[in-house]
Structures are given as structure tokens and as C-alpha cells.
Amino acid sequence: MKNKILLSVLSFFVFTSSFHSQETKTEETTIGTPVTVIDRLNIPGPINFMGNEFLLALSKQNSATWAQQQYIMRDDELSNYKELINISYFDKEIDMETAIKQKVDFVEKRRDKTQDKYSFVSVTESPDGKEIIVDYLTTTTPNEGEPFAEYNLDRFKSFDTGEKKSFVIFSYSKRIAGDLKYAARSLSKERGRIMEAAIKTAIPPVTYKPTEVDKKK
Incomplete structure (x- = not known):
């Protein structure tokens, strides 16, 4: 696996973040009519990450x-966020090596296709091999609006209780708009701090409540 780095100092199992109580239903913070959001994963919240x-x-x-939930800061917008946490829960066994390869291949193919000179992808494995982080940077120049750089971190973890196997991807994303060179450089400088925070942050406990599959829009 490309760019694999063995963590020698920071253990994936040194978890320090706490999760405070939150109602299982909240209002969506996007533009338009507020919509009740069902907490399918029953995650105590809000989620605290890097002091936010x-x-x-x-x-x-x-x-x-497969259930997916996204979290943003109070004054942010989901449609044009600055920082976002995504939690994907798979109520089945997933092969971690395959999931990692698919993510790395996606980023590398995107980089080649778009000629994104600022893009990179790296894989970091915990000492015991039970968790893996894929982090990567991409830049985007939309048809409308400012160009932006986006740093993403995906933390993959398998669970096996003996009776049931499941798989969770805890993801963090941060965007900086404006000059791409400056934005990409700024995010690259933050990479170490974000990685350390992700390693020390506990993946929230999940109590899965399956519902009817959402219709594709």
C-alpha cells in the first residue's frame, strides 16, 4: 500500500474527546425550511472536534x-460548509484493505484527470493494524463561486462483537476558498494538527436504528 506510515508515538487508542448529550432530533441548518433530522445512529452530541x-x-x-450522518458547526451551511464531519456506518462486514484501495484509487484518478497539481493522498496505519486513516487534499474551481482547496481525512475502523460485525468511517473535511496555492499550502500546514486530533478523538458510539432507504433525488 502506497505511502503507509506506521504510527510510533500517537496510539489510535488514546482517546480524549468527550461527547455531550444532545436530543436525537435536531433541525437542519441549511437554507430553507427547517427539517427534522432523524438521528439514525443515535450518537450523543454535539460532536466535539478540535475545540469546535x-x-x-x-x-x-x-x-x-449503510447509514450516513453529517455534522457542521452552528453558523456554517451544509451546502457550502467550511468544516464538516461525516460518519458512515455499515451494518455488515467490510474488507478494510479493499475500502482503502478504492479511496486511494479515486483520489489518484481524480488528480490525473483534473491535473490537480496540489492534490496528494496518504495512508496511515495504527500500530496494531486495526485502524487506518486515509487523508488527502484536492482543489476545485467551480463554474460559479470561488475556487477552493479541501482537506479530507477518513478514519476506517472495523467492529466485531462476536455476534455482529460492522464498519465505520469517521471523516473530517475542511475547505479554504480563494487562491489555490495559498489555500492548499495553509491546509497542508494544518495537516499534522488535524491528524493528531483525529487519532486522539474517540469514534462516537453507534446504536443503529435502520429506517426505510431514502429515495434518490
Whole structure:
């Protein structure tokens, strides 16, 4: 696996973040009529990450075994966020090596296709091999609006209780708009701090409540 780095100092199992109580239903913080969001994963919140509180803004039942929830800061917008946390829960066993390869291939193919000279992707494995982080940077120049750089971190973890196997991807994303060179450089400088925070942050406990699969729009 490319760019694999063994963590020698920071253990994936040194968890320090706490999660405060939050109602299982909240209001979506996007523009338009507020919509009740069902907390399908029953995650205590808000989620605290890097000193900020992230509130539940979106919950989707993508398939019979895949539920996804997204969290943003109070004054942010889901449609044009600055920072976002995404939690994907798979109510089945997922091969971690395959999931990692698919993510790395996606970023590398995107970089080649778009000629994104600032893009990179890296894989970091915990000492015991039970968790893996894929972090990567991309830049985007939309048809409308400012160009932006986006740093993403995906933390993959398998769970096996003996009776049931599941898989969780805890993701953090941060965007900086404006000059791409400056934005990409700024995010690259923050990479170490974000990685350390992700390693020390506990993946929230999940109590899965499956619902009807959302219809594709």
C-alpha cells in the first residue's frame, strides 16, 4: 500500500474527546425550511472536534446496511460548509484493505484527470493494524463561486462483537476558498494538527436504528 506510515508515538487508542448529550432530533441548518433530522445512529452530541462543536445537519439511509450522518458547526451551511464531519456506518462486514484501495484509487484518478497539481493522498496505519486513516487534499474551481482547496481525512475502523460485525468511517473535511496555492499550502500546514486530533478523538458510539432507504433525488 502506497505511502503507509506506521504510527510510533500517537496510539489510535488514546482517546480524549468527550461527547455531550444532545436530543436525537435536531433541525437542519441549511437554507430553507427547517427539517427534522432523524438521528439514525443515535450518537450523543454535539460532536466535539478540535475545540469546535458540530451539530447534526443531515441523516440518510443510503441502503439497507449503510447509514450516513453529517455534522457542521452552528453558523456554517451544509451546502457550502467550511468544516464538516461525516460518519458512515455499515451494518455488515467490510474488507478494510479493499475500502482503502478504492479511496486511494479515486483520489489518484481524480488528480490525473483534473491535473490537480496540489492534490496528494496518504495512508496511515495504527500500530496494531486495526485502524487506518486515509487523508488527502484536492482543489476545485467551480463554474460559479470561488475556487477552493479541501482537506479530507477518513478514519476506517472495523467492529466485531462476536455476534455482529460492522464498519465505520469517521471523516473530517475542511475547505479554504480563494487562491489555490495559498489555500492548499495553509491546509497542508494544518495537516499534522488535524491528524493528531483525529487519532486522539474517540469514534462516537453507534446504536443503529435502520429506517426505510431514502429515495434518490
